[in-house]
Amino acid sequence: MEHNPFHRIIIKPSNIHLHLNPKLFYHFVFFIVGISLGTVATLYFKTLSFHLQYFFYHGNPASSSSQPPYRSPSLTLAPPLATQPEHSLLLMSNNNTSIRSITTNKVSLMHNMTDQDLFLEAIKVQGRLEKKDDVSNRANPKVAFMFLAKGSLPLGPLWERFFKGNEGLYNIYLHQHPSFNETVPQDSVFFGRRIPSQPVFWGTSSMVDAERRLVANALLDDSSNQRFVLLSESCIPLFNFKTIYNYLINSSLSFLNIFDDPRKPGRGRYNPKMSPMINITDWRKGSQWFELHRDLAIKLVSDTTYYPIFQELCHPPCYMDEHYIPTLVHMKYNELNSNRSITWVDWSRGGPHPGRFGWGDITDEFLNRIRFGGNCVHNGNVTNVCFLFARKFLPNALEPLLRVAPLLLGLDP
């Protein structure tokens, strides 16, 4: 993703904030306080023949409990949001192709629910879906791609190509540090896909909190989301969209890497105070980069039994993000999991951090070894395709990756 700031300007007719972006260019006109919305709109229609659309995001999604909250971009004027201008958005364009968030009826994923309320809301909505036995959402399943990133996405341009042309089959969710303030162009697939975030500190429960926050937002945002993939800014796709989509949608099991490590960095991190709720024989380890089916995703945000135990008793050198979900799933939902990860990583170099790959590492041979070099079971069938994603790739890997993408990964140039 490039970091072209998506400039916005604010008009203040009395107390309403409008953000304009004429023509997808980053040129902007500044209007002055005192001009009414009607005047502005009329002026634009008459002089520039622009198609003006305005959307105000109503800033209090929690208040409507009967609807998935952030489905409520309203066409009517909402009350002022003087302190939260990012919650209101006016998009203007002379054609419809540039306004993705309008076609999906979504202006922003932002809300001000606490995690607690968010999780409860997600569970409530799921309960309603199940009561209605709503199969329509399973008929058109989507994959939720959840990016847990510190800040920018240096490999964004590769992902842009990956997603291109597959609208309607996926949703993107982006958890970035709250102080990260770079914006993406309006025509980016990442535009408007940030969720409310909290700072994440490596190795602490804040990492798990961010993961659950992503899952809960994705659950709540779109009931068509049936697969939930956690990715980082250093991840790359190993196949084109359709291949990955089919692999995930066709699988009856989730892809969570779970194993019992008898050594110090495994069972050695178990805290005996967790007994009797959690036995050492239940203790599991695994990579945090999971793929969850919707059934497990709901279980993850519903858990109020094991989370507090980990939060209290698993501190470095016990890393909650490596043990909490694996132990929970092992104890309660073993039958829903394949026990393997679909995100490749290289631990062969030893040490606490996995191998990183840059410009000089990107060759067809290297990538094909990851793509086809395995031996795995997929719905009872043996396949050499074990991995759909890989990490960790450095920003300078982007250029060679874009170069091999059309032929190797089957991404359109």
Ligand SMILES: *[C@@H]1O[C@H](CO)[C@@H](O)[C@H](O)[C@H]1NC(C)=O
């Ligand atoms: C969310 O924001 C609205 C106004 O935008 C405010 O009325 C409400 O109290 C806020 N809720 C929380 C939980 O902060």
Ligand SMILES: *[C@@H]1O[C@H](CO)[C@@H](O)[C@H](O)[C@H]1NC(C)=O
């Ligand atoms: C919409 O605008 C883009 C560029 O801004 C242009 O390429 C495209 O052809 C336009 N589409 C229509 C339907 O006018």
Ligand SMILES: *[C@@H]1O[C@H](CO)[C@@H](O)[C@H](O)[C@H]1NC(C)=O
């Ligand atoms: C934009 O889309 C709406 C319906 O989605 C349509 O009525 C309108 O004609 C479109 N405008 C342009 C400029 O394509």
Ligand SMILES: *[C@@H]1O[C@H](CO)[C@@H](O)[C@H](O)[C@H]1NC(C)=O
């Ligand atoms: C973004 O944050 C940096 C510091 O964190 C600040 O210097 C800069 O002005 C901010 N930019 C915008 C557009 O708010």
Ligand SMILES: *[C@@H]1O[C@H](CO)[C@@H](O)[C@H](O)[C@H]1NC(C)=O
């Ligand atoms: C699932 O697998 C079947 C058979 O391999 C294939 O025809 C289909 O397109 C795949 N994808 C979906 C979403 O069902």
Ligand SMILES: *[C@@H]1O[C@H](CO)[C@@H](O)[C@H](O)[C@H]1NC(C)=O
């Ligand atoms: C924990 O293990 C002990 C035996 O080592 C067993 O008696 C006990 O039932 C186990 N507790 C749970 C919750 O599985």
Ligand SMILES: *[C@@H]1O[C@H](CO)[C@@H](O)[C@H](O)[C@H]1NC(C)=O
């Ligand atoms: C995953 O591992 C557990 C044991 O930890 C086992 O019971 C389960 O059958 C395994 N699942 C698959 C699909 O291999």
Ligand SMILES: *[C@@H]1O[C@H](CO)[C@@H](O)[C@H](O)[C@H]1NC(C)=O
């Ligand atoms: C597994 O193999 C069987 C028989 O070859 C085939 O019918 C089925 O579609 C395969 N399933 C998947 C998920 O590829």
